[in-house]
Amino acid sequence: MGNSLNVLMLLTDGYGGAGGIAKFNRDFLQALDGCSAVARVHAFPRLIAMAIPESIPERVVYDRAAARGRVAFIRRLVGYVCRGHRPQLVVCGHLHLLPAAWLLARVCRAKLALIVHGIEAWTPSRKLLVKRLARLIDCGLVVSRYSAARFASWSGVPLERLFVLPNCVDLQRFLPLTREPNLIARYGLQGSTVLLTVGRLASAERYKGFDQVIELMPRLVERFPSLKYLVVGGGDDRGRLEKKAKELGVSGNVVFAGQIPEAEKVAHYNLADAFVMPSTGEGFGIVLIEAAACGLPVIGSRADGSREALLDGRLGRLVDPKSPSELYAAIVDALQSPGERRRIDDVETFGSARFQERVEGWLTQLIGSPVTTQLSS
CATH class of the missing domain: 3.40.50.2000 (Glycogen Phosphorylase B;)
Incomplete structure (x- = not known):
């Protein structure tokens, strides 16, 4: 499987962000960078709250200009498509970004993956468009079986289309140490x-x-x-x-x-x-x-x-x-x-190496499945 897959990711935050979702997104982008099938990942964050201390993975283009507000975010996405980019996979990093992600996936004829974290996806979205689009994703990446079951119960997405990808921890860094x-x-x-x-x-x-x-x-x-x-x-x-x-x-x-x-x-x-x-x-x-x-x-x-x-x-x-x-x-x-x-x-x-293996396995499985992002009547 050569380096042929171009990925577009919409995310709330990642590099320059704090909290579990930002950490998951950083780990996920790092794992995509390490996948042999991936040629390039274009990532568009909605927010960059702090300076970015770490280096961005080599195959990841992290569009910092997209984080300058809602209008800037939309403009950068439109510009990405207008410049002729056609990803084969669109990853939606949060349920609230699903309308934009679904539209981009349809325009580009790409597969659509939704990342599901926790409580925000346990009950039906109050936004009718998000609620309707949820069932049209090609697959979901879900951090736990518990969240998968809660999301599937209202979205109409079969559990077989949900891949459990738990968070990970850098075991070389998080170690028992003496108090500072x-x-x-x-x-x-x-x-x-x-x-x-x-x-x-x-x-x-x-x-x-x-x-x-x-x-x-x-x-x-x-x-x-x-x-x-x-x-x-x-x-x-x-x-x-x-x-x-x-x-x-x-x-x-x-x-x-x-x-x-x-x-x-x-x-x-x-x-x-x-x-x-x-x-x-x-x-x-x-x-x-x-x-x-x-x-x-x-x-x-x-x-x-x-x-x-x-x-x-x-x-x-x-x-x-x-x-x-x-x-x-x-x-x-x-x-x-x-x-x-x-x-x-x-x-x-939950080590980083196991996380990388899971992402590669999911990507291999997804590439061989059909696209389902077209809006049914």
């Missing part, structure tokens, strides 16, 4: 037992479980007087969570780190004695496997895609996120018997 003294000093963690959650603090995403952990802090501090709950991530819900911690009398034990540079992420995981995210709306939960790769005891939810990230309990303890007693018991168990941090071998299931 400068970070201990930054957050006042000297002599502290540290419980950690990493995630966006967005008022629209209150499903990550920050509230549940903060509400348990008074009891946890009674049990572990030196306990600090380190919350890593930024967002518009931080003020409300800070107020809650103050009202509960644990503001001195809850540390809000804010958004951190990607380069500091591994060091922040290694500050912790345990990681917790009792979520109810995660499609997968990349932070769970990053924490596991750093050798932390991990507590996650059995109510969403986190269950698959933790391999049904092999990489961490699963709890009912709506049961405070169960969550409390899991945290106590993790903190009272920390032991030496070590990585569980099963985390290799």
Whole structure:
């Protein structure tokens, strides 16, 4: 299979972005670059929030000008087609970009793949056009079986057309390491037992479980007087969570780190004695496997895609996120018997090499299937 496939990808963010979706998109573009069948990938991001520290893969053209607003995004896509580019595959990185992706796929007579992450695709889209177009994709790339089932239940896309592609972690980078003294000093963690959650603090995403952990802090501090709950991530819900911690009398034990540079992420995981995210709306939960790769005891939810990230309990303890007693018991168990941090071998299931193999397998399978993006009557 020679280098003959040209790919067009529409994405919310990737390089210069933060969060799980941006991380997935970077990994996916890197994997496409490593596929022998791919000649070129043109990627059009809607947003570039920060400077791009890493190098862009050689066969990826990352159109930074597309991220200068909605009008610029549309103009760059129109210009791409007008210059004569005709990709054989259009990848839609988010459900909300589907109308533009479907139109481009039809104009170019290309196959259309949709990436499905989590809660945004679990219920029917409120946008009628998106809802109608969802069933016309050639295939879906879905981060978990849980998200696949939820998406298939309303979209009309058969499960056989959905390929599960879980998130991945760089196992050469995310490792158990000693605590960095400068970070201990930054957050006042000297002599502290540290419980950690990493995630966006967005008022629209209150499903990550920050509230549940903060509400348990008074009891946890009674049990572990030196306990600090380190919350890593930024967002518009931080003020409300800070107020809650103050009202509960644990503001001195809850540390809000804010958004951190990607380069500091591994060091922040290694500050912790345990990681917790009792979520109810995660499609997968990349932070769970990053924490596991750093050798932390991990507590996650059995109510969403986190269950698959933790391999049904092999990489961490699963709890009912709506049961405070169960969550409390899991945290106590993790903190009272920390032991030496070590990585569980099963985390290799989500290594970058396995991700590359999965993308290549999916691409090989897709190339041999017929195009279905034409709008039926």
